[in-house]
Amino acid sequence: MSEASIDSREFRNTMGLFATGVTVITARVGHERRGMTANSFTSVSLHPTLVLICVDQSASMLPFLQIADAFAVNILAADQRDVSDAFARRGQREAEMNGVPFHDGALGAPVLDGVLGWAECRIEERFAGGDHTIIVGRAESIAIERPGIDPLLFFAGGYRSLGAPIEA
Secondary structure, eight states: OOGGGSOHHHHHHHHTTSOEEOEEEEEEETTEEEEEEEOOEEEEETTTTEEEEEEETTOTTHHHHHHOSEEEEEEOBTTOHHHHHHHHSOSOOSSGGGGOOEEEOTTSOEEETTOSEEEEEEEEEEEEETTEEEEEEEEEEEEEOSTTOOBOEEETTEEEOOOOOOOO
């Protein structure tokens, strides 16, 4: 089957069968702070400590990330669906960071309060990737905020939670 014959909805549905965690990517430029929900995030390297995020070309956050020096990846907990939803809506909100409590990290990127963990990253590279931009960042500060709490997951177009561990 060639790429030309793959329906984009079918491709999205098939790729959606890969369960992912849910994050909120945040950044600051000057005094303005923004964030967006994303599940296209992965760690890339331990030496150096690199991560990548993929941002849709039509995302209102992309022009912001094109000029930002740093971003934070905020890993959401199972009880933070409302936070995910707040940052998944398109467009700018009236309340700073959609009213979600935060503090600025060492590099200036907003770090959301109450997340499982976070990584604040200095942007190293930006690459074209089809209808997305791939942004590689070097993690310069990290924290686990809520150890032992389940993550918020996304699978087949909906939020999920962890099930019981599979016995070996």
